[in-house]
Amino acid sequence: MHSRRLLVGVVAASAALLTACGGSSSSTATDSGAGGSSAPTDQGTVRISGQNFTEAEIVADMYAAVLKKAGFDPQVKLVDTRDVYMKEVPGSVDVVPEYTGAVVEFLNGTYNGSNAKPITVSDAQATIDKAQPLLEKKGITLLNPSQATDTNAFFVTKKYSEDNGVTKLSDLKGKSVTLAAAPDCKGRIDCEGGLTSAYGIKITKILPLGYASQQTYDSVIKGESQLGETSTTDGTLESQGLVLLADDQHIQPAQNLVPLVSSDFLKAHPDVADPLNNLMSKLTTDALTQLNAAVSVDRKKPEDVANQWLSDNGLI
Amino acid sequence: MPVTLLVEDGISIQPSCYSRLVNKWYCADYLKDRHGDLTSALTQHLQITAWSLVLGIVIAFPLALLARRLPRLQGLVLGTSTMLYTIPSLALFPLLVPFTGITEKTVVIGLALYALTILVRSMLAGLTGVPEEVRESARGLGYGRLRLLVRVELPLALPVIMAGIRVATVSTVALTTVGTLVSYGGLGDLIRDGVQNDFKAELLAASVLCVVLAVVLDAVVVGIQWLVTPWTHGRGRAA
Amino acid sequence: MRNVRDAWDYLTTGANWGGSEGMWHLLLQQLLLSVTAMLVAMAIGLTLALWLGHLGRAGFLAVNVTNIGRAVPTFALLAILVTLDHPGTAVFGPYGRAGLATLIALALFALPPIFTNAYVAMREIPDAVKESATGMGMTGSQRFWRVELPLGMPLVVSGLRLALVQVWATATIAALVAGPGLGTLITAGFYRTDYPKGIAAALVVAVVAFVLEVGGALAERAVDPNRKGTAMRTTPKGGRTPEHVGT
Numbered sequence: 120m121h122s123r124r125l126l127v128g129v130v131a132a133s134a135a136l137l138t139a140c141g142g143s144s145s146s147t148a149t150d151s152g153a154g155g156s157s158a159p160t161d162q163g164t165v166r167i168s169g170q171n172f173t174e175a176e177i178v179a180d181m182y183a184a185v186l187k188k189a190g191f192d193p194q195v196k197l198v199d200t201r202d203v204y205m206k207e208v209p210g211s212v213d214v215v216p217e218y219t220g221a222v223v224e225f226l227n228g229t230y231n232g233s234n235a236k237p238i239t240v241s242d243a244q245a246t247i248d249k250a251q252p253l254l255e256k257k258g259i260t261l262l263n264p265s266q267a268t269d270t271n272a273f274f275v276t277k278k279y280s281e282d283n284g285v286t287k288l289s290d291l292k293g294k295s296v297t298l299a300a301a302p303d304c305k306g307r308i309d310c311e312g313g314l315t316s317a318y319g320i321k322i323t324k325i326l327p328l329g330y331a332s333q334q335t336y337d338s339v340i341k342g343e344s345q346l347g348e349t350s351t352t353d354g355t356l357e358s359q360g361l362v363l364l365a366d367d368q369h370i371q372p373a374q375n376l377v378p379l380v381s382s383d384f385l386k387a388h389p390d391v392a393d394p395l396n397n398l399m400s401k402l403t404t405d406a407l408t409q410l411n412a413a414v415s416v417d418r419k420k421p422e423d424v425a426n427q428w429l430s431d432n433g434l435i
Numbered sequence: 436m437p438v439t440l441l442v443e444d445g446i447s448i449q450p451s452c453y454s455r456l457v458n459k460w461y462c463a464d465y466l467k468d469r470h471g472d473l474t475s476a477l478t479q480h481l482q483i484t485a486w487s488l489v490l491g492i493v494i495a496f497p498l499a500l501l502a503r504r505l506p507r508l509q510g511l512v513l514g515t516s517t518m519l520y521t522i523p524s525l526a527l528f529p530l531l532v533p534f535t536g537i538t539e540k541t542v543v544i545g546l547a548l549y550a551l552t553i554l555v556r557s558m559l560a561g562l563t564g565v566p567e568e569v570r571e572s573a574r575g576l577g578y579g580r581l582r583l584l585v586r587v588e589l590p591l592a593l594p595v596i597m598a599g600i601r602v603a604t605v606s607t608v609a610l611t612t613v614g615t616l617v618s619y620g621g622l623g624d625l626i627r628d629g630v631q632n633d634f635k636a637e638l639l640a641a642s643v644l645c646v647v648l649a650v651v652l653d654a655v656v657v658g659i660q661w662l663v664t665p666w667t668h669g670r671g672r673a674a
Numbered sequence: 675m676r677n678v679r680d681a682w683d684y685l686t687t688g689a690n691w692g693g694s695e696g697m698w699h700l701l702l703q704q705l706l707l708s709v710t711a712m713l714v715a716m717a718i719g720l721t722l723a724l725w726l727g728h729l730g731r732a733g734f735l736a737v738n739v740t741n742i743g744r745a746v747p748t749f750a751l752l753a754i755l756v757t758l759d760h761p762g763t764a765v766f767g768p769y770g771r772a773g774l775a776t777l778i779a780l781a782l783f784a785l786p787p788i789f790t791n792a793y794v795a796m797r798e799i800p801d802a803v804k805e806s807a808t809g810m811g812m813t814g815s816q817r818f819w820r821v822e823l824p825l826g827m828p829l830v831v832s833g834l835r836l837a838l839v840q841v842w843a844t845a846t847i848a849a850l851v852a853g854p855g856l857g858t859l860i861t862a863g864f865y866r867t868d869y870p871k872g873i874a875a876a877l878v879v880a881v882v883a884f885v886l887e888v889g890g891a892l893a894e895r896a897v898d899p900n901r902k903g904t905a906m907r908t909t910p911k912g913g914r915t916p917e918h919v920g921t
Binding site: 232233302303326327328333334337338343 | 756869870
């Protein structure tokens with residue numbers, strides 16, 4: 120008697136489970152680019168990964184769309200940090216929308232230890248050439264870098280800029296400021312390190328509120344911090360009354376957008392290169408900024424914004 | 436300056452209540468426009484939670500039986516499952532990726548490991564709570580060990596075990612959100628996106644849905660418990 | 675395994691421990707945060723749970739409401755609290771930036787296990803024991819303090835112990851709001867591949883969690899009126915039934 124009841128219970132539970140298992144898709148993982156599958160899928164699957172912040176998501180969706188047009192079946196899975204997807208490259212991830220300096224320094228740190236001397240220079244192609252041994256070791260190839268870049272940038276409120284006559288970072292020389300930035304800012308040549316040594320700014324406190332996060336914006340808006348860290352393609356600044364200070368000493372390393380492809384995948388599917396290189400040649404920093412604003416301010420969906428831009432520029 | 440989201444009323448162009456410029460916590464337009472996102476996130480969330488619980492129960496049960504048989508192992512079994520809980524979820528999911536890839540499996544396995552803490556304890560407590568005299572009489576009647584377990588001990592242990600499953604269910608629903616670190620966080624993906632982009636409507640809607648899901652699943656478990664323990668609600672018996 | 679070796683180096687370098695940004699300072703901050711959150715949760719949860727359990731009232735509501743409490747993702751709660759005007763991100767005494775928001779989130783997180791265990795502990799006191807206490811002339815309150823509470827202590831302490839360990843481990847989440855504690859080191863480490871730092875900090879969190887767990891186990895044994903050892907065995911009466919259920 121008891122076991123029959125137990126059986127009924129188990130069946131009920133299984134039924135509940137099975138209804139839950141109706142194939143779903145995650146919101147940061149898509150099975151294919153936009154809409155219907157009218158394009159030929161004779162090239163096979165291409166697995167795209169990357170980080171899940173706004174700009175990376177837009178660019179990943181662009182990659183998926185142009186590759187879909189070229190006959191691939193793209194699968195996009197975005198994660199929180201670079202080290203998570205890099206564990207899967209090149210084994211189970213084929214393509215990543217990357218940034219020159221960031222990926223090169225990541226490999227540098229991985230293979231040469233976390234205290235390795237940075238090898239990124241201000242020219243993207245030169246950086247890629249210098250990093251060849253590291254790329255080969257990892258089994259990846261970097262395609263053509265774009266002119267679009269996304270480096271660190273620092274902002275103040277419009278009011279602060281006007282009151283203190285500050286439009287570039289050199290104007291802050293000798294001033295004491297509180298900086299709201301990413302948790303790893305201290306010591307980095309493209310963050311606190313560069314601000315202190317190249318610009319002579321006295322950073323009295325660093326608040327680890329995040330890179331271009333709402334908390335960082337709020338901290339500067341409220342006056343808790345004077346300086347905040349964001350990216351050069353941040354599209355939310357104007358609507359919040361914030362302005363970027365120019366990096367007149369050029370402390371930022373090259374962070375051009377560049378496609379990362381697994382070398383084996385590239386050999387097996389040479390057709391993956393052209394669509395991505397075309398995309399890279401057409402992207403600009405301004406375009407990225409506007410697309411970011413469309414998503415971050417106007418709340419358009421990254422996929423829609425990407426597809427619209429691609430079709431406006433004749434890429435799909 | 437990009438054109439802001441429009442709500443066309445034929446007269447003027449207003450930014451919608453979920454545009455960053457307005458950014459209301461509750462926005463009906465958001466629910467209308469994005470219910471697809473919410474539904475697919477909810478579905479994924481439910482799927483992950485369900486599989487994690489099944490896996491957790493499947494692992495916990497033999498462990499509980501083992502710990503009961505060998506009291507010396509009890510400390511080890513309970514201690515290990517608690518130690519798992521101390522690994523910050525921030526670290527566990529990324530740690531599993533090299534073994535299980537960027538897949539739903541990673542999150543399911545991680546969540547199952549976390550659920551073990553609760554499940555093993557409650558299964559063990561339930562089974563050891565069976566009165567010795569009941570077991571003795573069953574053994575006196577010639578019940579073998581398996582029959583004893585299935586016909587006598589398990590049914591009597593069920594209320595406690597089910598209580599543990601309820602707690603595990605609800606905690607797992609909350610913890611699934613952390614799966615966004617590795618691309619499979621269900622509603623957690625929307626929560627993270629809401630925080631990153633200061634998207635208040637999305638943040639609140641996803642958080643509320645998370646709680647609603649947990650309440651619904653809790654009710655389902657209670658329903659199952661009701662089904663499998665008829666003697667606790669029969670006529671004339673105190674519950 | 676260079677990272678693990680480097681993590682060990684990080685841990686054994688004195689400089690990393692000292693100073694206002696050192697690991698020792700962060701550890702104490704996180705401990706302070708965890709203990710305060712526990713005290714708040716105990717003040718609210720224990721009082722309510724023991725009282726309701728003693729009276730035998732509102733059982734259905736009590737258990738189900740606390741279950742809902744477990745369903746709220748702490749991360750989301752913290753994000754929402756910080757975005758509101760109050761408590762927002764104001765510095766709250768020694769708890770640092772967004773200290774009040776973090777305290778509230780952690781206290782709410784600790785509430786369910788503390789409440790459930792305490793409530794169940796009171797409900798599980800055998801009727802016979804309560805009746806004989808009343809029969810001896812004890813008032814309700816005397817019965818509570820002299821009979822019910824001592825008998826229920828192991829289960830109550832069990833809930834406290836579990837809540838403490840979970841709060842300690844979860845307090846790393848304060849890093850998301852530039853709050854106090856070792857969480858900042860973990861995120862700083864993992865965020866840009868300074869693995870040694872991240873691993874070192876995570877190890878410290880785990881070790882302290884272990885110490886708290888062991889300390890809690892000792893405390894639990896110390897308050898057990900039937901000190902019969904730690905292994906759960908069936909007793910003639912049926913044992914301590916919902917042991918650890920409210921975890």
